[in-house]
Amino acid sequence: MTQYDYDLVVLGAGSGGVRAARIAAGHGAKVAVAEEFRIGGTCVIRGCVPKKLYVMASRFHDDFADAAGFGWTVGEARFDWGELVAAKEAEITRLSGLYAQNLEKSGVEIVRRRGVVAGPNAVAFADGRRVSTRCILVATGGAPTQHPQIPGxxxxxxxxxxxxxxxxxxxxxxxxxxxxxxxxxxxxxxxxxxxxxxxxxxxxxxxxxxxxxxxxxxxxxxxxxxxxxxxxxxxxxxxxxxxxxxxxxxxxxxxxxxxxxxGRAPLTRGLGLEAAGVALKENGAIVVDAYSRSSVPSIFAVGDVTDRLNLTPVAIREGHAFADTVFGGLDVAVDHALVPTAVFTTPEIGTVGLTEAEASAKAKRLLVFETSFRPMRATLSKRAEKVFMKILVDGDSDQVLGVHILGPEAGEMAQLLAISLRLRARKADFDQTMALHPSLAEELVTMRSPSRIVERA
CATH class of the missing domain: 3.50.50.60 (FAD/NAD(P)-binding domain)
Structure with missing residues (x-):
């Protein structure tokens, strides 16, 4: 058997790469991760985590204003940008450190420099070192695109x-x-x-x-x-x-x-992929199969660099599945259907399944259940705020095809709704579920009559 320096070298220590490295090491593989920036990738360092912290900070604006309606007297509010930035930095530094500790505890070697593909079974590091490896996993993520290209x-x-x-x-x-x-x-x-x-x-x-x-x-x-x-x-x-x-x-x-x-684009430029024979899409994304394998059998890719579904939990699931399949002797392909999505604006969006346009193209008879109401908090705060919910149901099978929510905690609701949709829940299952009162989510199980019916010719 051919001897390699490593069983797996991962390029990129973001969410997908870290998960793949840890699981592969748990299966007994000798693993190294190359990262030229900070451990944790986009999500931890300059994406999901800091963004959600800033979202939370911004929502105090409304909280202070609404407090008076509930009997509170709040003094003059003052926001300090520098304090928020410093607090955010402390938290992502802590998380980055935990990511590194978990890698090391798993027996993964961290190479804190850039790595590039030097062949189907070779990786070259920025310090000039070149190693052989049974498999390469590209998990370098994406980067912001600088468009439009205009003066200034x-x-x-x-x-x-x-x-x-x-x-x-x-x-x-x-x-x-x-x-x-x-x-x-x-x-x-x-x-x-x-x-x-x-x-x-x-x-x-x-x-x-x-x-x-x-x-x-x-x-x-x-x-x-x-x-x-x-x-x-x-x-x-x-x-x-x-x-x-x-x-x-x-x-x-x-x-x-x-x-x-x-927008963002897959971060593949200068990684040596073309020279190694790896097929790329026009935007630079790595073409992979259901098991994250590229056109070169020993080179795999997960996460945003594949431009399949660019969400952190998807990258984590893909990395885990890759490691279980290649090093754990399992056969795991990731299902990219019915992935819940949240947009952390205020009002917040939570959604899972098909949009109305997609559902009407699939179902011969689409039942659209909708409700819009004032949340309890707004009754005392007097804020002009409405919650919106929509359930899309196949009129023939009664299967729920999609649920869309705009309002407080919409993302949390979408996460739980995704379980129901994956279990192929019917509208009758929603109807037979007892409501939890008083809550926003109870409206999801109390809508009885469709607001409209869309029939496909």
């Missing part, structure tokens, strides 16, 4: 830099209507910034249910976000007081910072 784009920042700005941007333009764009717009308007959101389309969150898109737009506007639909920047200029941005509709904005959040 170098003055803009990406989601990598927004967390650690030296000064709080009192005037902020966010470009892009995807997850990242709407979440940061929602955060910064509540932290006190005059916030603009520039979109290519009329509504944010392309690919989501149309009702959620419309209601989120309304929620952002109600919070004070100025939305410039169909008007992307055409020029960014440096001025004495900040940045001047010209939009496609000829309007001009004066801001302190421009956050470009128009």
């Amino acid at each position: 784009i170098d003055y803009a920042i990406s989601s990598n830099e927004i967390f650690d700005l030296a000064e709080f941007p009192q005037r902020l333009l966010v470009v892009g209507g995807g997850y990242i764009g709407v979440e940061f717009a929602s955060v910064f308007v509540r932290l006190g910034a005059k916030t603009h959101l520039s979109l290519r389309a009329e509504l944010p969150l392309r690919g989501f249910d149309e009702d959620l898109r419309r209601l989120l737009r309304d929620g952002l506007v109600a919070a004070g976000v100025d939305i410039h639909a169909g008007a992307l920047p055409t020029r960014i200029e440096k001025t004495a007081s900040g940045l001047a941005v010209t939009l496609q509709d000829e309007s001009r904005l004066e801001v302190d910072a421009v956050l470009v959040a128009t």
Whole structure:
């Protein structure tokens, strides 16, 4: 048998790579992980975790305002950007350290430098060392794309830099209507910034249910976000007081910072993949099969670098499945259907399953159950806030095809609903489930009559 220096070398110590390394080591493999930045990857260092912390910080804005309706007298509120940044940094440093400790406890060697593919069974590190390995796992994730390519784009920042700005941007333009764009717009308007959101389309969150898109737009506007639909920047200029941005509709904005959040791309450039014979998609994503194997049998890839479903829990599941299959003697393929999704704006979105457009194309007779109501908290705070819920049901089989929620704790509800949908729950199962009162979630089991029926010709 051919002898290698390692059984597995993982490129990238993000969520997927770390999980794969630990599970493979648990199966007895000799494993090394190469990471040139900080252990933990995008999610821990400059993604999910710091973003959620900033979302939590921003929601105190509404909490302070609502407290009076419940008998509380709250003094003058003051927000300190520097304190939030420092607290965030302390937390992600702690988490990064835990990730590293867990790798080391699992017997994984951490190589704190860049690694590139030097052949089907070889990896070269930035210090000049070259090692042989039975398998290579590419888990380098993605990086923000710098679009649009316009004059002055170098003055803009990406989601990598927004967390650690030296000064709080009192005037902020966010470009892009995807997850990242709407979440940061929602955060910064509540932290006190005059916030603009520039979109290519009329509504944010392309690919989501149309009702959620419309209601989120309304929620952002109600919070004070100025939305410039169909008007992307055409020029960014440096001025004495900040940045001047010209939009496609000829309007001009004066801001302190421009956050470009128009998407992310797989981080594969310069990894030596093409030379090793690995097939890539046009956007640089690694082409893999159901078991995360690339066109080269010894090279695998998981997470955002494959551009399958770019969510942290998906990368973790893919990494675990890869290790169990290759080193644990199991046969595990990840099912990418019915993955719950949350958008941590305020109002929050939680969704699982098909959108109404997708469900109406699948079901001959689609039953649409909807409700919109004022949450109990708003009855005393007097906040103009509504919760929206939609259940999509196949009229022939009674199977629930999708559930979409906008309102407080929508993400938490979507996580639990995903279990029901994976078990192929019927609307009758929802109806027969006792309500938990008083709660927001009880509305999911009390909707009895469809608001409309969509029939496919």
